Amino acid sequence: xxxxxxLGYRATxxxxxxxxxxxxxxxxSVDEIxxxxxxxxxxxxxxxxxxxxxxxxxxxxxxGDGKPRYELAEDxxxxxxxxxxxxxxxxxxxxxxxxxxxxxxxFEVSFHRLEVYGLCGGCRG
Amino acid sequence: xxxxxxLGYRATxxxxxxxxxxxxxxxxSVDEIxxxxxxxxxxxxxxxxxxxxxxxxxxxxxxGDGKPRYELAEDxxxxxxxxxxxxxxxxxxxxxxxxxxxxxxxFEVSFHRLEVYGLCGGCRG
DNA sequence: CTTCTAATTGAAACGGTTTTTCAATAGCGG
DNA sequence: CCGCTATTGAAAAACCGTTTCAATTAGAAG
Numbered sequence: 036x037x038x039x040x041x042l043g044y045r046a047t048x049x050x051x052x053x054x055x056x057x058x059x060x061x062x063x064s065v066d067e068i069x070x071x072x073x074x075x076x077x078x079x080x081x082x083x084x085x086x087x088x089x090x091x092x093x094x095x096x097x098x099g100d101g102k103p104r105y106e107l108a109e110d111x112x113x114x115x116x117x118x119x120x121x122x123x124x125x126x127x128x129x130x131x132x133x134x135x136x137x138x139x140x141x142f143e144v145s146f147h148r149l150e151v152y153g154l155c156g157g158c159r160g
Numbered sequence: 161x162x163x164x165x166x167l168g169y170r171a172t173x174x175x176x177x178x179x180x181x182x183x184x185x186x187x188x189s190v191d192e193i194x195x196x197x198x199x200x201x202x203x204x205x206x207x208x209x210x211x212x213x214x215x216x217x218x219x220x221x222x223x224g225d226g227k228p229r230y231e232l233a234e235d236x237x238x239x240x241x242x243x244x245x246x247x248x249x250x251x252x253x254x255x256x257x258x259x260x261x262x263x264x265x266x267f268e269v270s271f272h273r274l275e276v277y278g279l280c281g282g283c284r285g
Numbered sequence: 286c287t288t289c290t291a292a293t294t295g296a297a298a299c300g301g302t303t304t305t306t307c308a309a310t311a312g313c314g315g
Numbered sequence: 316c317c318g319c320t321a322t323t324g325a326a327a328a329a330c331c332g333t334t335t336c337a338a339t340t341a342g343a344a345g
Contacts, residue, residue: 045292045341065331076295081332097222099273101303115267124267131274134255142240142249145278149256153270170312170321190302201324206303226332 042090049075053083054092054107062096062104062114062123098123098150113148117155124155167215174200178208179217179232187221187229187239187248223248223275238273242280249280 039046039054049072056071057063063071069080084105087093096104098116115124131147164171164179174197181196182188188196194205209230212218221229223241236257240249256272 047293047341049294078295078333079293082293095224097224099220099222101222101228103226117267118270130256130259141281142242142276143279143284144276145243147274147276149272149274151267151269151272154268156266159268172312172322174323202302203304203324204322207322 038092042092044086049079050083050086053080054087057087057093057105057107061125062098062106064102064104068105096148099152113150115151115153115155117158118152119154119158122155122157126151163217167217169211169215174204175208175211178205179212182212182218182230182232186250187223187231189227189229193230221273224277239275240280241275241277242283243277244279244283247280247282251276 039050044050052072052075053068056068059071060067065077065080065084068084069075069077072080084093084095088095088105091108093105094108096106096114098104098114100121110127111129112125112127113129115126116122129149131149164175169175177197177200178193181193184196185192190202190205190209193209194200194202197205209218209220213220213230216233218230219233221231221239223229223239225246235252236254237250237252238254240251241247254274256274
């Protein structure tokens with residue numbers, strides 16, 4: 036991965052492990068990321084996540100359960116969270132791509148988050 | 161306030177204090193709420209906030225700084241967060257009121273959150 | 286390939302926040 | 316008013332993330 040190098044940081048195995056962990060799943064908690072990075076200290080995981088989020092390579096999510104979650108900032112999408120089972124899914128069609136700038140006058144919009152809560156198909160029965 | 165009673169909970173002075181604190185400001189942190197509830201133990205504040213959020217009377221916000229914030233769930237609005245100074249403002253015109261249900265098929269939408277990040281007027285200069 | 290140096294790692298200690306426990310208190314139905 | 320049960324709050328515990336600092340290592344330079 037040259038992404039890290041390109042930003043002026045060293046490409047250590049620990050950092051690559053965290054990036055691979057993020058690439059192998061979606062909206063993962065710190066626990067989940069750590070489980071996919073055996074041998075990497077938790078301190079390094081926190082630091083790497085901060086680094087990635089700070090440089091825009093990753094994104095931090097707050098989906099309402101208090102647990103921060105992380106994902107690579109590859110595409111723009113939003114989350115559907117089931118209030119019953121906690122399942123998280125995603126949808127790509129952002130309903131306000133071109134709609135937002137007009138709403139927010141006197142504010143220079145950089146990005147937005149949208150999370151939709153409700154009941155997933157399985158829990159509706 | 162009969163709202164609490166109506167839900168089957170006792171209307172204690174502590175709970176009323178927390179509700180009044182929430183009513184006197186917007187998107188407040190636990191610290192701010194506690195400051196407005198002198199004499200109320202922090203444990204009770206946490207428990208009351210959980211109670212209010214669980215019963216739908218209040219809402220918990222995660223605005224990206226890790227600090228949870230709370231507000232009464234009276235009206236539907238969204239937040240503008242300045243990435244430079246951290247100021248939080250609000251806007252009422254929800255750009256996706258009637259747009260959402262169609263987007264999310266096989267998912268029964270209950271509510272949604274939208275947070276817009278960027279630069280406020282003062283920080284743009 | 287070897288050397289050198291500054292960036293990086295990780296164990297331990299720390300600090301702040303939230304939860305659990307449990308005895309004491311108090312709301313409210315009867 | 317009484318009495319039962321929900322609620323409170325102090326203390327302790329659990330949890331989460333950060334800081335510190337000595338040891339290690341990536342990567343540039345020779």
